[in-house]
Amino acid sequence: MAVPRNRHSNARKNKRRSHLAKTSKNTQVCSNCNKETLPHRVCGACGHYAGKSVVWAKGAE
């Protein structure tokens, strides 16, 4: 394995890590049950996608 020759300063390390921050997830509201869901995903609460029931989930009638 390659071994680093020189120590990198804390400033250099911190500059490298300036791009690593996590961003908040973008969420939408389910049109069937009004719960928060991820876009382009089946709703985890009611199993609906694009206005149709596609998965039988707990709490669905």
Ligand SMILES: [Zn+2]
């Ligand atoms: Zn839903």
